[in-house]
Amino acid sequence: MSGLSRVDDHGVRFRSHVDGSAHTLTPENSMEIQAALGSDIAMVLDECPELPAEYARIESAVARTTAWARRCRESYCGPGVPFGIVQGGPWEDLRERSACELLELDFPGYAIGGVSVGEPVEAIARVAGLTAAMLPPEKPRYLMGVGRPEDLILGVEAGLDLFDCVMPTRNARNGTLFTSQGRINIKRSRFRGDPEPLDPDCRCETCRNYSRAYLRHLILSGEMLAARLNTIHNLAYYLGLMDKMRQVIEDGRFAAFRHEYMASPAAGRFGEEDR
Numbered sequence: 503m504s505g506l507s508r509v510d511d512h513g514v515r516f517r518s519h520v521d522g523s524a525h526t527l528t529p530e531n532s533m534e535i536q537a538a539l540g541s542d543i544a545m546v547l548d549e550c551p552e553l554p555a556e557y558a559r560i561e562s563a564v565a566r567t568t569a570w571a572r573r574c575r576e577s578y579c580g581p582g583v584p585f586g587i588v589q590g591g592p593w594e595d596l597r598e599r600s601a602c603e604l605l606e607l608d609f610p611g612y613a614i615g616g617v618s619v620g621e622p623v624e625a626i627a628r629v630a631g632l633t634a635a636m637l638p639p640e641k642p643r644y645l646m647g648v649g650r651p652e653d654l655i656l657g658v659e660a661g662l663d664l665f666d667c668v669m670p671t672r673n674a675r676n677g678t679l680f681t682s683q684g685r686i687n688i689k690r691s692r693f694r695g696d697p698e699p700l701d702p703d704c705r706c707e708t709c710r711n712y713s714r715a716y717l718r719h720l721i722l723s724g725e726m727l728a729a730r731l732n733t734i735h736n737l738a739y740y741l742g743l744m745d746k747m748r749q750v751i752e753d754g755r756f757a758a759f760r761h762e763y764m765a766s767p768a769a770g771r772f773g774e775e776d777r
């Protein structure tokens with residue numbers, strides 16, 4: 503929404519994309535809002551420029567992010583815990599500076615922001631890995647805005663614990679579903695009359711009770727239930743993947759699991775969802 507917003511040291515002024523009304527978000531009121539919502543994890547207000555951007559632009563965003571993080575940390579009085587957000591774009595020295603400044607504020611957990619904002623996939627993995635190594639392993643480390651199931655696996659390997667992404671829910675609404683046999687688009691005609699569950703290896707509400715043919719019928723009819731059932735499944739898939747990773751780490755089998763998953767049809771690439 504960069505076209506609708508203005509950022510200065512005070513905060514962010516923006517117009518609602520819904521009704522055009524004017525709003526101001528400051529470090530203080532963003533924490534108040536999250537406290538009122540009862541957020542378990544309250545994220546500081548940060549400045550996250552779109553990439554590619556000039557070094558000087560990212561450097562000033564790091565300075566503002568630290569100043570805002572201090573104001574957020576001091577003003578927060580909600581029921582959850584505040585997390586700092588490391589910025590710095592693709593530059594290692596700026597990531598280092600941002601991480602060091604936030605560590606001085608002693609947050610209960612840290613997030614890596616400013617990735618997945620227009621840069622190539624390899625750049626995301628590189629920045630996430632090097633930034634994770636700058637943050638204390640005994641505190642939660644959270645990679646914001648990522649991603650595909652295979653990105654979660656690479657993230658966990660880099661030492662990350664938390665992720666958030668629109669992918670499971672947005673894809674579900676479009677009919678793209680993650681399964682143990684790969685990514686499928688439930689709208690395809692090959693699923694017409696298919697009585698099998700979406701994913702025979704899944705125990706979610708959707709897979710236990712509905713056929714692929716029925717899910718296809720719902721989405722092609724524009725039924726709201728399609729979005730709900732598909733979302734239930736995709737979220738179950740993502741949560742199952744995180745559970746599985748926790749288990750294989752405890753069993754000392756993470757490397758083997760990673761290798762198996764990456765070689766399996768489940769680790770699809772973009773553009774393969776039409777299988």
Ligand SMILES: [Zn+2]
Pocket residue numbers: 700701704705706707708709710734735736738
């Ligand atoms: Zn399912």
